[in-house]
Amino acid sequence: MSSTVVIVGGGYAGTMVAKALDDRADVILVDPRDAFVNVSGSLRATARLDWADQPFFDYGPLLTRGRVIRDSVVAVQPGGVTLADGCRVDADHIVLATGSSHSYPARPRTTATSAAAAADDLRATNEQLSRADRVLVLGAGPVGLELAGEIRDAWPGKRITILDPSPEILPACLPEVRDELRRQLEELDIDLRLATSLADLPHAAAATASTFTVTTTDGEEITADIWFRTFGSRPHTAYLADGALVRLTERQTVPVDEHLNVIGHPTVYALGDIADLADPKMATQAMTQAPTVIENIAARLRGEQPVAVHEPATTHRILVPLGTRYGVGQLTSPDGGAIAAPVDVVVARKGTDLFTARFAERFGRTATAGIDSTGTAGDGEGSG
Secondary structure (H helix, E strand, O other): OOOEEEEEOOOHHHHHHHHHHOOOOEEEEEEOOOEEEOHHHHHHHHHOHHHOOOOEEEOOOOOOOOEEEEOOEEEEEOOEEEEOOOOEEEOOEEEEOOOEEOOOOOOOOOOOOOHHHHHHHHHHHHHHHHOOOEEEEEOOOHHHHHHHHHHHHHOOOOEEEEEOOOOOOOOOOOHHHHHHHHHHHHHOOEEEEOOOOEOOOOOOOOOOOOOEEEEEOOOOEEEEOEEEEOOOOEEOOHHHOOOOOOOOOOOOOEOEOOOOEEOOOOOEEEOHHHEOOOOOOOHHHHHHHHHHHHHHHHHHHOOOOOOOOOOOOOOOOEEEEEOOOEEEEEEEOOOOOEEEEOHHHHHHHHHOOOOHHHHHHHOOOOOOOOOOOOOOOOOOOOOO
């Protein structure tokens, strides 16, 4: 009799595990949305109307044998999960891959659980953004930088300011990567202000055109016509807060061992943003962890002892496109160290299509006209 694998979360890692195990087990993927969301694509869609539908990939074609349940999980036990509608789904193996929350537009609004509604939100935001001359981005992490770059690519004349309380930009990257980023931002006329906080958030609603003035903690006034919040992500682990499966860490992440098993549970796994690992909380790391889970579950399905071990990243890998022509990155060198990625590599691997071709292949979708379908997605470094 075939074993059942329940995967909670249909994001970067969850869909990768589900597809890989589809021909070996009865796979059930649980997610409240009707489509996978490519975060970087959402940022571009904010600035370009022709991208409004590109970030979303219908779950329908993902699995051949398995099925997708559109619901949320509210509790997890070693032998199954409980859904928000009260139903229980029994499982021989469970994979927790619920990722983290992030402010819109990096993630769809919680009210937009369908791809159609989320795409409509992006179109509406694009219209609001088109009316704004001065843009304020709060947060100079990868999401804020990519968003600012996409806005500049679409609207060369807008005034764009990025604020962040941190004293350094991309602190995990090499000095030469940070220096190149500063150079490109200056060339793009994007005003980056580090070590700068606001006394209060803008009174205007985020992602909505409305002129406002804010005051920094240094007393400087900044006037803008629209603002975006690109900080404050949190792991999606509220469904584990009862402690019935495992006690969460102080950061609300899930403790795991080297096999990515939830501590104390050899048939339950956690990966991605919710796993208590030293890896950066980014899509690329979640997809790097996924093969360990796939190999270990596959071994158990064969009746073998799982032996695959995840080695935390020793080099911070990242690609940060600033629109379609600029960007910086850091990759792993042949000797295992870090090396700066030239701008043409960043553009070719990510900036051109933001991995759309890669996900079109995963979800069995024909590449859309105007989107590169040559598979230039590269190593999978992503935002968030």
